[in-house]
Amino acid sequence: MSLESGSATDQQVDVLSQKFTLGFTYTRSTGPVVGRFLSSLRDGKMVGVKGSDGRVIVPPVEYDPVTAEALSEFVDVADTGEVVNWCWVAEPTEHHPLSHPFAWGMVKLDGADTPILHAIDTQGDASQMVTGMKVRVRWLNQAQGNIKDIVCFEPGDTSSGNIPQHDFEEPVVMMDAPTYLDYNYTAGNATARYLHQIRQGKIVGQKAPGGEFVYVPPRGSCPATGVATTEEVECADVATVESFTIVHIPIPGNPIKPPYVVANLLADGADVSFIHLLSEVDNDAVEIGMRVKAVWKPEEEWGYAMDNIRYWKPLDNESDKGGK
Known part of the structure; x- marks a missing residue:
């Protein structure tokens, strides 16, 4: 692929917008x-812990807010x-505990001080x-x-009397925290x-007029000078490995099973590296300075995303630079 230059302002592109979810569930x-x-919630009970000043703290905390000493005197409330x-x-959104309008509230339980x-x-x-209204816990049927x-609180000055059911015998010692x-x-x-060009099977960076550095992906302005990067430079889908890591820990939602290699790649014609996946090579054989080539998805699967390139593989020889 030859290197080409042009103006990023020559052609207007549609605004691209995408919804994302960022998160992680850890144990x-x-x-x-x-x-x-x-464990008490599972049994339909509320419990707090007594602090050094005599206050009953709910939910219980591990260390005293006043003295920082460990706390262990539990109090039923x-x-x-x-x-x-x-x-x-x-x-409400889909992640809220109730699907209809509701209130978030601070509730001081009878017998608690927080x-x-x-x-x-x-x-x-x-x-x-x-x-100042009185409320009570609505318990989940199956703990x-x-x-x-606790499904929620609801208006009421006496306990509902409903006790959650469960089949657990051991106390709770682990929890998922999404x-x-x-x-x-x-x-x-x-x-x-950049994304419109990727959809056409091109890796196109940008640089400032008269500037030296070609940024892939482009930032919109040169970080060194602050000048807008209005000049486009098409780079080759051949790159050099600048650094890499072997991933051994599985990532939730990632279909790729470890171990696999993720590398910082410097495309020919670019001055800034980007991160992508390496494949078709033994992990132990990857080295800094290795020459690699993009392996593209079939053209009918191309979208506005860098994963139009499935991964990068070792370049057999320097003459193997053309085509997808």
């Missing part, structure tokens, strides 16, 4: 304090309480929410041993130009 040990709290403050959620944050369900009626055993963020990414002009 952690609960320790004796959090484990006791989750009621599953009823009072709303300290709240805010209304008029349009509030717990959870959802409060008034069946979508915001007019029922009042600071899981995590905070979701942390996810949904967001919408809108590509700027430079990124949009």
